[in-house]
Amino acid sequence: MKIDFKINGKPTSIDVDPAMPLLWVVRDELKLTATKFGCGMAMCGACTLHIDGEATRSCSVPVESIAGKNITTLEGLSESAENLHPIQQAWIEEQVPQCGYCQSGFMMAAAKLLEEKPNPSDDDIKNGITNICRCGTHPRIIKAIKRAAEINNQNH
Amino acid sequence: MSTEKKSFSRRKFLQRGAIVFGGTVVASYLGCSPLRRFTAQKAESMDLPAMMSSLQPDFWFEVLPDNTISLKSPKIEIGQGVFTGLAMLAAEELDVPYEQIKVEHANTKSGLIDEMNTGGSSSTASLYEPIREVAATMREMLKEAAAKKWGVKASEINTENGTLLSGNNKITYAEIAKENKNWDIPKTPKLRPKSAFKVVGKSVKRTDLKAKVMGTAKYTLDSELPDMLYAVLLQSPYLDGTIKTLDTKEAEKSTGVVKVVREGELVAVVAKTFYAADSAFKKINVEWNTPNKVQQADLIKFVTVGNGKEVNIQKEGNAKSIIEDNKATVFKQEYRTPMAAHAQMEVNAAIAHVEADKALIIAGTQGPKIVIDTVSKALNLDKDKIEVQTPLVGGGFGRKAVKGLYVEAALISKAVGKPVKLYNSRQQEFQNSLYRPNTHHVLQAKIGQNGEIEAITHDQATPDMLKNLMGTGLPNKILGADFISAGHGASLMYNFKNKSVSVWNAEVPIPIGIWRGVGMFPNAFAIESFMNELAHQTKKDPIAFRIGLLQNDDKISVRSKKVLETLIEKSGWKTPKAEGIGRGVAIGNDRKSIAATAIELAIVEEKIVVKKVTQVLDCGISINPEGIKQQMEGATMMGIGAALYEEATVKDGQIEQAYFSQYPMVSLTDVPEIQCFILEGDDIPYGVGEPPLAPIAPAIAGAVLDLTGKAIRSLPIKLS
Numbered sequence: 001m002k003i004d005f006k007i008n009g010k011p012t013s014i015d016v017d018p019a020m021p022l023l024w025v026v027r028d029e030l031k032l033t034a035t036k037f038g039c040g041m042a043m044c045g046a047c048t049l050h051i052d053g054e055a056t057r058s059c060s061v062p063v064e065s066i067a068g069k070n071i072t073t074l075e076g077l078s079e080s081a082e083n084l085h086p087i088q089q090a091w092i093e094e095q096v097p098q099c100g101y102c103q104s105g106f107m108m109a110a111a112k113l114l115e116e117k118p119n120p121s122d123d124d125i126k127n128g129i130t131n132i133c134r135c136g137t138h139p140r141i142i143k144a145i146k147r148a149a150e151i152n153n154q155n156h
Numbered sequence: 157m158s159t160e161k162k163s164f165s166r167r168k169f170l171q172r173g174a175i176v177f178g179g180t181v182v183a184s185y186l187g188c189s190p191l192r193r194f195t196a197q198k199a200e201s202m203d204l205p206a207m208m209s210s211l212q213p214d215f216w217f218e219v220l221p222d223n224t225i226s227l228k229s230p231k232i233e234i235g236q237g238v239f240t241g242l243a244m245l246a247a248e249e250l251d252v253p254y255e256q257i258k259v260e261h262a263n264t265k266s267g268l269i270d271e272m273n274t275g276g277s278s279s280t281a282s283l284y285e286p287i288r289e290v291a292a293t294m295r296e297m298l299k300e301a302a303a304k305k306w307g308v309k310a311s312e313i314n315t316e317n318g319t320l321l322s323g324n325n326k327i328t329y330a331e332i333a334k335e336n337k338n339w340d341i342p343k344t345p346k347l348r349p350k351s352a353f354k355v356v357g358k359s360v361k362r363t364d365l366k367a368k369v370m371g372t373a374k375y376t377l378d379s380e381l382p383d384m385l386y387a388v389l390l391q392s393p394y395l396d397g398t399i400k401t402l403d404t405k406e407a408e409k410s411t412g413v414v415k416v417v418r419e420g421e422l423v424a425v426v427a428k429t430f431y432a433a434d435s436a437f438k439k440i441n442v443e444w445n446t447p448n449k450v451q452q453a454d455l456i457k458f459v460t461v462g463n464g465k466e467v468n469i470q471k472e473g474n475a476k477s478i479i480e481d482n483k484a485t486v487f488k489q490e491y492r493t494p495m496a497a498h499a500q501m502e503v504n505a506a507i508a509h510v511e512a513d514k515a516l517i518i519a520g521t522q523g524p525k526i527v528i529d530t531v532s533k534a535l536n537l538d539k540d541k542i543e544v545q546t547p548l549v550g551g552g553f554g555r556k557a558v559k560g561l562y563v564e565a566a567l568i569s570k571a572v573g574k575p576v577k578l579y580n581s582r583q584q585e586f587q588n589s590l591y592r593p594n595t596h597h598v599l600q601a602k603i604g605q606n607g608e609i610e611a612i613t614h615d616q617a618t619p620d621m622l623k624n625l626m627g628t629g630l631p632n633k634i635l636g637a638d639f640i641s642a643g644h645g646a647s648l649m650y651n652f653k654n655k656s657v658s659v660w661n662a663e664v665p666i667p668i669g670i671w672r673g674v675g676m677f678p679n680a681f682a683i684e685s686f687m688n689e690l691a692h693q694t695k696k697d698p699i700a701f702r703i704g705l706l707q708n709d710d711k712i713s714v715r716s717k718k719v720l721e722t723l724i725e726k727s728g729w730k731t732p733k734a735e736g737i738g739r740g741v742a743i744g745n746d747r748k749s750i751a752a753t754a755i756e757l758a759i760v761e762e763k764i765v766v767k768k769v770t771q772v773l774d775c776g777i778s779i780n781p782e783g784i785k786q787q788m789e790g791a792t793m794m795g796i797g798a799a800l801y802e803e804a805t806v807k808d809g810q811i812e813q814a815y816f817s818q819y820p821m822v823s824l825t826d827v828p829e830i831q832c833f834i835l836e837g838d839d840i841p842y843g844v845g846e847p848p849l850a851p852i853a854p855a856i857a858g859a860v861l862d863l864t865g866k867a868i869r870s871l872p873i874k875l876s
Contacts, residue, residue, distance in 0.1 A: 024431045033378035034371020038501055039582040043816040046501060074371035088369045098790055099235025100368035101501040101550030126824045134501050134551050135235050136793030138827045
């Protein structure tokens with residue numbers, strides 16, 4: 001089935017099995033590999049991306065459901081490598097990543113959280129993001145999200 | 157097929173390096189770091205074929221045309237930040253900014269891997285001297301070349317920012333490397349002393365940050381080869397399960413399927429995309445023979461002190477007979493730690509391209525040498541025909557030391573004649589894995605009239621962790637029990653007059669792997685919990701009690717005492733506790749890194765809530781303090797999860813946890829206030845990745861004891 005949608009602002013058309021999970025379309029068909037496979041059951045959040053601005057676990061979304069929609073992956077979160085999204089800037093400032101594998105999903109979830117709560121409290125962050133990290137970067141994730149909020153506030 | 161010399165040779169422990177100018181190796185380096193020397197001495201009487209036998213250069217420096225320095229690392233970046241640490245060490249002698257040193261994994265094509273696994277928190281420590289020695293040699297060679305060109309003495313040349321300077325003369329490393337053809341190799345220059353360090357010891361940003369926040373960092377799953385196919389491997393969800401009946405007819409007809417490979421127990425669906433392979437895989441009908449019927453109760457029984465072979469590993473005085481003579485009055489407690497999974501975020505994965513006379517393997521692994529050995533054997537192909545490339549590794553924690561999917565990927569690639577990418581589902585990752593074994597500990601103490609501990613014994617029962625790591629049961633046969641890995645940390649560091657420690661070798665029908673901290677995790681839980689109970693029993697402050705037993709003047713005692721004194725000060729140990737707060741402490745000596753933790757917690761709705769963690773770590777010289785803090789925080793979080801939630805169990809020969817939902821781990825809601833303090837109690841670096849983890853669980857247990865008076869003796873901690 002032919003499905004049209006936009007990914008990172010770019011109109012895209014693919015012809016695949018409509019039941020194919022969006023994660024594999026993004027990774028294997030479109031070769032955008034920032035979005036990771038972690039569990040395939042929407043439990044870990046490594047595959048989080050945005051569909052029409054909503055943070056979504058793409059491993060459990062059939063591609064047919066995104067026809068006509070706007071997809072944003074980590075590759076499309078910032079305008080350019082020189083002009084990073086506040087979340088990415090904060091992630092560098094606070095030195096969040098260790099192995100780095102889960103971080104794309106965390107950053108996409110965090111970017112959405114900041115849109116909804118421009119000045120999140122610790123509890124907002126703790127209860128708002130349920131992604132899994134095994135290296136234990138959690139304390140820095142909380143710091144970085146608060147730092148990103150500051151960057152946002154300075155920019156506005 | 158090449159044969160491997162099995163006997164141990166001291167030569168194998170030499171560290172080798174190469175210096176490359178203008179694309180040619182112009183100098184090689186031979187050295188022996190203190191850590192290797194130590195390993196060599198320890199290992200002399202053993203056969204350690206898979207882990208360590210190096211005849212190849214271990215690392216590689218090259219000046220590139222853009223004046224950056226390429227450093228091929230023999231150590232694997234599993235997230236611990238080793239690339240950054242190695243760049244800093246090299247920068248210290250090379251006089252270039254550390255960011256200008258581009259560190260990447262060595263690959264075996266150029267014969268450049270370290271044949272030791274990346275693990276044991278040894279990477280930076282083992283390369284601390286050799287990397288600087290090679291960098292310093294390289295600097296001196298560049299100076300000699302410039303001296304010849306300018307007709308000055310090398311001693312009149314300064315190096316700065318990748319440039320050689322003398323009077324008005326100026327040339328970059330890259331320019332002289334390109335221009336000069338004949339290189340003199342000086343004797344290894346004297347290394348700059350710590351007092352002159354410009355980079356080492358300063359907190360710097362990791363070199364991999366940008367790639368990891370931009371999503372451009374490449375892991376095995378992100379790697380590709382031209383014309384590559386995807387495979388899904390059939391794996392038994394039962395331990396030791398074998399195929400009873402198999403029907404792949406529907407799978408073969410499924411869209412996009414190229415072939416269903418069946419060679420004995422190896423069954424894999426190969427298709428043009430992962431989705432096609434996975435969809436077809438779901439159409440396979442299979443029944444399993446399940447010869448392994450092990451139950452959880454069996455594991456507890458098998459792993460019990462008194463069963464199996466006992467190896468005494470520490471004996472001072474006559475502790476055993478004192479305990480025996482005072483059986484009725486000794487303070488005796490038993491502790492258990494559970495089986496656990498690694499649950500690293502990136503599942504095991506491999507890409508293989510096997511051709512008639514060569515093979516390429518791309519695999520995120522902690523042990524490239526093991527990949528070569530096992531693939532060589534499986535394909536009956538000479539080791540020098542196998543190239544291994546290692547992308548970044550999405551978490552290891554010991555799981556990626558052995559038993560990746562590289563052998564299976566190679567066999568599948570051979571069967572279809574094309575490159576193949578293979579990775580586990582999360583269920584396979586949980587159920588077809590290697591596990592941290594459950595352990596049992598018995599601690600006994602004879603407490604004297606005045607509360608003094610007259611004698612103490614520790615018996616640990618544990619399965620062998622080395623067996624799978626070495627690919628052979630040989631070490632166990634020589635050692636009797638695995639006191640190197642599984643028994644690591646079983647010894648008592650405290651100054652008891654009479655002490656005795658034994659490790660009991662337990663046999664379990666479970667594949668056992670190494671897990672962050674190896675034996676330190678269970679042993680610190682048992683020993684330090686017992687120490688907390690002894691302090692409680694004798695009404696002493698648990699830190700003062702420990703300090704009282706660390707009054708010797710050996711380095712470890714002195715450093716441990718300092719760590720605990722710092723912990724008292726930094727954690728506010730002596731300040732009044734808030735209402736409803738319990739405080740606990742624990743310390744460990746993990747291969748000479750001393751880590752101690754103080755924890756404050758509360759119990760809210762019958763649930764433990766860790767409020768504050770203070771970590772003090774003396775890891776000798778610190779290379780990148782911020783990187784060390786990252787590891788301390790990460791170890792803290794993993795330790796909290798291991799203490800409160802994590803447990804793998806077996807039922808009817810099957811690991812019961814198949815999904816993240818069945819294997820709870822820490823999340824953002826568990827984050828306490830964490831303070832990390834680093835001491836430099838020695839003049840060489842020790843490990844950082846593992847040491848801060850082990851004290852967490854006993855410190856939590858100690859805080860529960862403090863708050864409730866109830867002793868916790870098994871993990872994960874259950875309050876009711």
